[in-house]
Amino acid sequence: MAQHSAHDSHGGHDQGAHGSLKSYLTGFVLSLVLTVIPLLVVLNDWLEGTPAMVVLLGSAVLQFVVQLLFFMHLREEGKPRYNLMTLLLGIFILVLIVGGSIWIMTYNQVAH
Amino acid sequence: MAHMGAHAHSHDEHHDLESMRLMGFWIFLITDCILFGTLFATYIVLHGNTAGGPTASELFEMPGVIAETFILLTSSFTSGLAVLSMNQGNRKGLIGWLVVTALLGASFIALELTEFVKLVHEGATISTSGFLSGFYVLVGTHGLHVSLGLVWMTALMIQLGRRGITNVTRRKVNVISLYWHFLDVVWIFVFTIVYLMGVM
Numbered sequence: 001m002a003q004h005s006a007h008d009s010h011g012g013h014d015q016g017a018h019g020s021l022k023s024y025l026t027g028f029v030l031s032l033v034l035t036v037i038p039l040l041v042v043l044n045d046w047l048e049g050t051p052a053m054v055v056l057l058g059s060a061v062l063q064f065v066v067q068l069l070f071f072m073h074l075r076e077e078g079k080p081r082y083n084l085m086t087l088l089l090g091i092f093i094l095v096l097i098v099g100g101s102i103w104i105m106t107y108n109q110v111a112h
Numbered sequence: 113m114a115h116m117g118a119h120a121h122s123h124d125e126h127h128d129l130e131s132m133r134l135m136g137f138w139i140f141l142i143t144d145c146i147l148f149g150t151l152f153a154t155y156i157v158l159h160g161n162t163a164g165g166p167t168a169s170e171l172f173e174m175p176g177v178i179a180e181t182f183i184l185l186t187s188s189f190t191s192g193l194a195v196l197s198m199n200q201g202n203r204k205g206l207i208g209w210l211v212v213t214a215l216l217g218a219s220f221i222a223l224e225l226t227e228f229v230k231l232v233h234e235g236a237t238i239s240t241s242g243f244l245s246g247f248y249v250l251v252g253t254h255g256l257h258v259s260l261g262l263v264w265m266t267a268l269m270i271q272l273g274r275r276g277i278t279n280v281t282r283r284k285v286n287v288i289s290l291y292w293h294f295l296d297v298v299w300i301f302v303f304t305i306v307y308l309m310g311v312m
Contacts, residue, residue, distance in 0.1 A: 021196060028189040035181060035300070042308045043174070052312060060304040064297050071192050071293045083138050090142035094149035101153035 019073055027070025034063040130283040137287045141294050144257075148298050151250040152305065159310070161242035168243070168310030171236055173227075177307045180223045181299065184258075187216035188296035191289045198285050203277055206285065207269055213292065214265045217258055224255050247306065254302055257295055264288060 038059045041047050047055060068074045068087075077083050159168065191213045197205030228248075231237075238248040265288055272281055 019192065019196065019199075021193075024189060024192040024196060027192070028185075031185055031188075032182075035185060035303075038304060038308055039178065042312050048312075053309070056304050056308055056312075060300050063300050067188070067293055067297050071188060072290060082135060086139050086142050090145050093146050097146070097149050098153045098156065101157050105157040 155246035158242040158246040163241035165241040191292040
């Protein structure tokens with residue numbers, strides 16, 4: 001029993017040692033697709049205005065999620081999920097800063 | 113038995129320390145995310161203020177930017193392959209993939225510098241307009257992160273050559289690959305918000 005647990009903690013094979021070639025390849029292919037889609041939309045003028053914005057930002061956010069899952073191994077984290085929690089706090093602050101700045105400056109008559 | 117237990121315990125502590133360091137780096141990345149968030153906010157707010165100077169759609173040339181994007185995306189993948197080789201205990205593969213990653217990173221920086229030099233020669237400097245101040249600070253900060261990563265990666269390759277794969281170097285490789293994936297994610301947003309939306 002003791003030997004078993006000693007073996008388990010030896011070598012650190014579980015320290016971020018996740019992922020397989022398959023998951024990296026999947027992540028890479030998905031990232032390529034999610035880069036090519038907005039590129040084609042913009043270069044060929046397929047969409048304009050709000051629909052184009054939705055496709056562009058949607059692809060970027062999806063690619064962020066793909067890299068988090070397939071490259072940064074977020075879903076393989078054990079409990080308690082501190083990495084996920086700090087990430088969510090970070091995203092909350094980020095959205096607050098970016099969204100708040102845009103909101104304030106859009107209605108700032110002095111700046112224009 | 114008692115000895116075995118104590119041995120396992122000390123291993124656990126060492127292991128815990130390294131995984132705490134990995135987590136500490138993750139928290140740093142989140143704060144770095146917020147740094148880039150403020151720079152994105154500044155750029156988005158200022159991107160219309162061209163002060164009579166050139167606009168985004170007049171300045172940006174997509175072929176170079178597209179090349180930069182695919183180069184950085186591929187380097188993010190190869191840094192993942194480096195971690196994979198490390199987990200298989202393959203030191204040569206690990207260092208080899210790190211070299212490929214660093215070379216791709218260096219060509220990214222070379223392309224970016226070429227672009228900046230060209231823009232400055234066209235009279236689009238950091239002091240031309242609010243739009244260009246925001247642009248150079250945002251894209252330049254990302255470029256600085258990549259350059260720092262290259263120096264760091266080179267130092268790590270030397271250390272791996274000397275010490276091989278240990279618990280400490282294993283954590284360092286995990287940390288730098290997280291950093292590299294993070295820089296790719298930031299670039300995706302630079303590519304989308306600055307370049308694609310700029311030329312749209």
